[in-house]
Amino acid sequence: MNDSITGAWDEVLTIDADDANNLQDLLSSAEAVYYDVQRRTLMFGATTAGHH
Numbered sequence: 001m002n003d004s005i006t007g008a009w010d011e012v013l014t015i016d017a018d019d020a021n022n023l024q025d026l027l028s029s030a031e032a033v034y035y036d037v038q039r040r041t042l043m044f045g046a047t048t049a050g051h052h
Contacts, residue, residue, distance in 0.1 A: 011040065 015023065027033060030044040 011035075 013023075026044055032045055034043045035041070036043060
């Protein structure tokens with residue numbers, strides 16, 4: 001059984017202007033941004049568990 005995810009989809013955020021500005025600041029200043037598909041969560045500057 002292959003549990004890998006293939007293809008693509010869109011996620012839509014409905015946020016107010018202040019939150020949009022904050023999100024834009026985070027996205028533009030973060031060295032790395034990851035999206036956890038299972039948790040549907042953005043992670044800024046995250047590393048693998050056990051790494052610094």
